[in-house]
Amino acid sequence: MSNLQSKIPEGPLADKWTSHKNSVKLVSPANKARLDVIVVGTGLSGASAISTLAELGYNVKAFCFQDSPRRAHSVAAQGGINAAKNYKNDGDSVYRLFNDIIKGGDYRAREANVYRAAEVSNQTIDQMVAAGVPFAREYSGYLDNRSFGGVQVSRTFYARGQTGQQCLLGAYSGMIRQIAKGRVTMYSRRDMLDLVVVDGKARGIVTRNLVTGEIERHSAHAVVLASGGYGTIYYLSTLAVGSNATASWAAHKRGALFSNPSFVQIHPTSLPQLNDYQAKLTLMSESLRNDGRIWVPKEKGDKRHPNEITEEERDYYLERRYPAFGNLVPRDVASRAAKERCDAGYGVGETGMSVYLDFSRSIGRFGEKTIEAKYGNLFEMYEKITGINPYNEPMRIYPAGHYTMGGLWVDYNLMTTIPGLFAIGESNFSDHGANRLGAGSLMQCAGDGYFILPVTIGDYLAGEIRTPRISTDIPEFEKAENEAVDKLRSLLAVRGKQTVTSFHKRLGKIMWDLCGMVRNEEGLKNAKKMIDELKEEFWNDVKIPGTLDELNQELEKAVKVADFFELGRLMCQDALERKESCGAHFREESQTPEGEAQRIDSDFSYVASWEYSGEGNDHVLHKEQLTFDNVKMQERSYK
Amino acid sequence: MEIKLKIWRQKDARSQGSFVDYNLSGVSGDMSFLEMLDFLNKTLIESGDEPVAFEHDCREGICGSCSLYINGRPHGPGDLVTTCELRMTRFKDGDTIVIEPWRAKSFPVIRDLIADRSAFDKIMEAGGFISVGTGSAPEANSIPVTKEDSDEAFDAATCIGCGACVAACKNSSAMLFVAAKVSHLTLLPQGHAESAKRAQSMVAKMDELGFGSCTNTGACEAECPKGISLAHIARLNREFLKAGFRG
Ligand SMILES: Cc1cc2nc3c(=O)[nH]c(=O)nc-3n(C[C@H](O)[C@H](O)[C@H](O)COP(=O)(O)OP(=O)(O)OC[C@H]3O[C@@H](n4cnc5c(N)ncnc54)[C@H](O)[C@@H]3O)c2cc1C
Numbered sequence: 001m002s003n004l005q006s007k008i009p010e011g012p013l014a015d016k017w018t019s020h021k022n023s024v025k026l027v028s029p030a031n032k033a034r035l036d037v038i039v040v041g042t043g044l045s046g047a048s049a050i051s052t053l054a055e056l057g058y059n060v061k062a063f064c065f066q067d068s069p070r071r072a073h074s075v076a077a078q079g080g081i082n083a084a085k086n087y088k089n090d091g092d093s094v095y096r097l098f099n100d101i102i103k104g105g106d107y108r109a110r111e112a113n114v115y116r117a118a119e120v121s122n123q124t125i126d127q128m129v130a131a132g133v134p135f136a137r138e139y140s141g142y143l144d145n146r147s148f149g150g151v152q153v154s155r156t157f158y159a160r161g162q163t164g165q166q167c168l169l170g171a172y173s174g175m176i177r178q179i180a181k182g183r184v185t186m187y188s189r190r191d192m193l194d195l196v197v198v199d200g201k202a203r204g205i206v207t208r209n210l211v212t213g214e215i216e217r218h219s220a221h222a223v224v225l226a227s228g229g230y231g232t233i234y235y236l237s238t239l240a241v242g243s244n245a246t247a248s249w250a251a252h253k254r255g256a257l258f259s260n261p262s263f264v265q266i267h268p269t270s271l272p273q274l275n276d277y278q279a280k281l282t283l284m285s286e287s288l289r290n291d292g293r294i295w296v297p298k299e300k301g302d303k304r305h306p307n308e309i310t311e312e313e314r315d316y317y318l319e320r321r322y323p324a325f326g327n328l329v330p331r332d333v334a335s336r337a338a339k340e341r342c343d344a345g346y347g348v349g350e351t352g353m354s355v356y357l358d359f360s361r362s363i364g365r366f367g368e369k370t371i372e373a374k375y376g377n378l379f380e381m382y383e384k385i386t387g388i389n390p391y392n393e394p395m396r397i398y399p400a401g402h403y404t405m406g407g408l409w410v411d412y413n414l415m416t417t418i419p420g421l422f423a424i425g426e427s428n429f430s431d432h433g434a435n436r437l438g439a440g441s442l443m444q445c446a447g448d449g450y451f452i453l454p455v456t457i458g459d460y461l462a463g464e465i466r467t468p469r470i471s472t473d474i475p476e477f478e479k480a481e482n483e484a485v486d487k488l489r490s491l492l493a494v495r496g497k498q499t500v501t502s503f504h505k506r507l508g509k510i511m512w513d514l515c516g517m518v519r520n521e522e523g524l525k526n527a528k529k530m531i532d533e534l535k536e537e538f539w540n541d542v543k544i545p546g547t548l549d550e551l552n553q554e555l556e557k558a559v560k561v562a563d564f565f566e567l568g569r570l571m572c573q574d575a576l577e578r579k580e581s582c583g584a585h586f587r588e589e590s591q592t593p594e595g596e597a598q599r600i601d602s603d604f605s606y607v608a609s610w611e612y613s614g615e616g617n618d619h620v621l622h623k624e625q626l627t628f629d630n631v632k633m634q635e636r637s638y639k
Numbered sequence: 640m641e642i643k644l645k646i647w648r649q650k651d652a653r654s655q656g657s658f659v660d661y662n663l664s665g666v667s668g669d670m671s672f673l674e675m676l677d678f679l680n681k682t683l684i685e686s687g688d689e690p691v692a693f694e695h696d697c698r699e700g701i702c703g704s705c706s707l708y709i710n711g712r713p714h715g716p717g718d719l720v721t722t723c724e725l726r727m728t729r730f731k732d733g734d735t736i737v738i739e740p741w742r743a744k745s746f747p748v749i750r751d752l753i754a755d756r757s758a759f760d761k762i763m764e765a766g767g768f769i770s771v772g773t774g775s776a777p778e779a780n781s782i783p784v785t786k787e788d789s790d791e792a793f794d795a796a797t798c799i800g801c802g803a804c805v806a807a808c809k810n811s812s813a814m815l816f817v818a819a820k821v822s823h824l825t826l827l828p829q830g831h832a833e834s835a836k837r838a839q840s841m842v843a844k845m846d847e848l849g850f851g852s853c854t855n856t857g858a859c860e861a862e863c864p865k866g867i868s869l870a871h872i873a874r875l876n877r878e879f880l881k882a883g884f885r886g
């Protein structure tokens with residue numbers, strides 16, 4: 001059915017990356033200076049790739065939509081970054097890290113890629129520490145680790161509650177050093193609107209200058225997308241509100257397959273929605289579940305103050321359902337269980353759409369001081385937003401869209417199905433299967449950018465050393481630019497009555513209700529129809545003030561939302577097609593008698609990769625079969 | 640509640656700006672300040688007006704995008720908060736709220752409440768890094784760092800590059816921002832080798848870009864949402880002097 005070539009090197013799992021590195025083609029320094037590479041995105045994956053490619057001698061053109069590359073969404077990561085250093089001597093190893101990621105992803109990721117991600121994780125920590133990332137240390141002066149995300153070893157490096165900010169600043173500093181040297185040209189406040197493909201190869205991008213509105217053409221010998229995830233499709237999510245799918249979606253429409261789009265991680269511990277104006281859901285770190293107990297009242301619709309509800313009247317439903325793991329079950333399991341209770345009428349708060357996260361027992365046992373030392377900043381943040389002091393009464397939490405495991409299909413070289421187009425970080429699909437483990441994304445982003453892409457892109461560029469600098473005065477650029485301008489003009493021309501945000505909210509609600517934590521056939525079919533109708537309404541009634549030639553934030557939003565309609569539809573198609581439950585994807589039709597996810601390996605051990613086939617049409621499916629030679633496929637059980 | 644807003648409107652960098660008054664009713668206390676502005680924009684768009692442009696992204700106090708000067712204070716009333724963390728509970732029915740962009744020669748306004756802060760990136764380019772190429776790093780635990788140094792470096796590294804310090808300073812000095820970076824990197828053994836040179840080139844770049852000089856008024860520290868301490872400026876000055884003696 002498909003001819004997807006994942007290009008996994010031969011040989012034993014543990015030797016694949018080394019033998020691949022030894023066999024890829026190299027580019028001489030003189031030739032590197034003649035090769036241009038575009039990198040879209042300056043998050044952890046992009047910034048680490050940009051600095052490394054520039055150090056190698058390529059000419060790099062870097063893009064981001066924020067005013068400064070340092071503000072990419074990676075700054076928001078809180079909990080930490082994994083590596084298999086085994087500093088705690090607790091039996092950790094590259095193999096164990098690999099095994100945990102594969103198992104956590106519910107056996108829907110590619111073994112070889114995951115093993116490599118685990119393998120380079122140690123070097124990443126070395127690199128970051130050398131670049132000045134102030135990871136937490138013990139009194140001895142050596143690096144500290146903690147256990148995170150329900151695994152049995154302590155392998156997570158962290159910088160208080162702002163690991164992402166510190167890791168990104170490390171990568172950003174490497175990148176600005178190269179800007180200063182003239183090896184990187186930085187284009188901030190740019191939106192990538194389209195990918196330019198010439199004779200089947202990625203050769204450039206079309207961008208909009210967000211200050212002047214000017215449409216620009218940029219060419220290169222290869223293009224790298226590091227444009228992050230699309231969890232903002234739900235409107236409310238834990239992501240920075242500017243996060244979007246436009247860059248990957250443009251690449252998709254130009255021929256790059258999009259894999260497992262419906263695999264979205266819903267994080268169990270976010271602040272619940274407070275009102276209709278809310279623009280964003282704030283994540284409360286997963287670590288809180290180490291000392292907090294989750295409960296709802298046993299009585300339906302019990303509206304009493306939580307402190308008045310006695311111990312016997314509380315249902316600690318995670319402890320009840322999952323005695324072995326209790327409050328520490330994986331994210332997807334905790335999220336679904338919260339939804340189940342709230343849907344059944346046991347939820348708390350004004351809307352009934354939240355559950356309690358209670359610290360009273362831990363405070364009683366260890367004292368307020370100890371709890372404050374561990375979570376002080378999180379408690380403060382909670383109080384700042386809700387006005388409730390969690391030392392005195394339980395927090396209220398609810399699940400929120402958080403991370404997209406799906407993304408552009410890439411082979412072992414991180415190249416998409418378009419030659420010369422690469423995808424790294426959250427924008428690709430490759431390492432987390434159907435569910436991502438905590439602290440695994442920063443690890444993957446930095447590994448891709450510092451150590452993997454710079455090697456594999458060389459193999460491609462070695463074949464381009466005779467290609468002169470690409471001119472932007474060619475019909476392919478002209479066509480892409482014209483199409484981008486036409487799309488912007490038609491958005492502005494609608495001149496309807498409803499704001500872009502109102503459409504985004506409605507789309508988000510459809511996605512959340514029907515393609516969120518729980519999915520079923522009827523709902524997904526409905527969702528597809530509803531999205532089509534909403535999209536039609538959008539193109540007839542959206543109101544975007546202002547013009548093309550100025551700073552126009554409504555127009556920026558409209559471009560993103562227009563793409564979200566198309567992506568949302570594909571997510572539903574993907575979720576419909578996968579009639580099994582796996583990881584974060586829960587199909588009601590596929591559950592065990594106890595209501596747990598039922599994976600169906602015989603039918604669904606594949607990566608679903610979708611080909612674009614024209615506006616409004618269903619996509620065409622290509623399957624990449626997954627084989628597991630180095631791990632035993634087990635049922636995930638947390639009972 | 641109903642509030643009165645006085646907001647700086649300016650079409651682009653070349654145009655003259657001015658304050659425009661708006662009455663906004665239906666504001667609720669559980670909105671964040673930026674959600675209040677979203678709400679204002681919704682009403683503006685629906686009634687055929689241009690929405691107010693302002694910067695934001697993470698909306699949780701970590702990216703440094705949001706940058707509003709509210710009632711005479713960068714990031715508004717309240718200590719240790721960014722604009723996006725500010726809640727409307729701080730205000731009451733009938734209040735007048737004046738909203739401006741950062742004002743500083745080196746941060747030109749490009750539209751409404753958006754100022755161009757790219758000068759900060761330029762300062763960083765002058766030396767805000769440790770010169771270590773990918774691949775040449777030693778094993779992470781081969782250089783221990785005392786917990787005290789590491790914690791203090793971390794405190795300095797929490798700067799989000801928002802620019803409130805510049806907006807708060809009557810001289811529009813960027814000393815606190817520069818000092819935070821110099822301190823962060825100098826305190827770590829990894830960054831020590833370049834520290835004198837780093838201080839000198841970052842300060843020189845800051846001067847060149849038109850930021851004013853530091854006269855120790857402390858306004859920056861008072862308004863910094865991340866609590867970056869003036870003590871870092873003292874350390875910067877020491878590094879700067881060292882560079883002078885050497886150079
Ligand atoms: C609240 C929160 C907490 C998290 N905590 C953790 C954690 O503790 N550990 C962990 O491992 N992971 C965590 N994650 C996940 C992790 O932070 C992200 O997956 C990761 O940072 C993504 O990095 P990236 O480089 O792929 O992209 P991003 O950092 O998202 O950067 C995307 C870049 O692409 C640019 N871009 C996007 N679209 C365009 C366009 N159209 N045109 C031009 N430029 C564009 C942006 O400007 C930006 O520079 C967390 C996520 C959230 C939301």
Ligand code: SF4
Nearest residue numbers: 798799801802804863
């Ligand atoms: S020092 Fe404080 S006020 Fe200045 S840029 Fe950094 S965080 Fe903002």
Ligand code: FES
Nearest residue numbers: 696698703705723
């Ligand atoms: S929007 Fe990111 S700090 Fe305010």
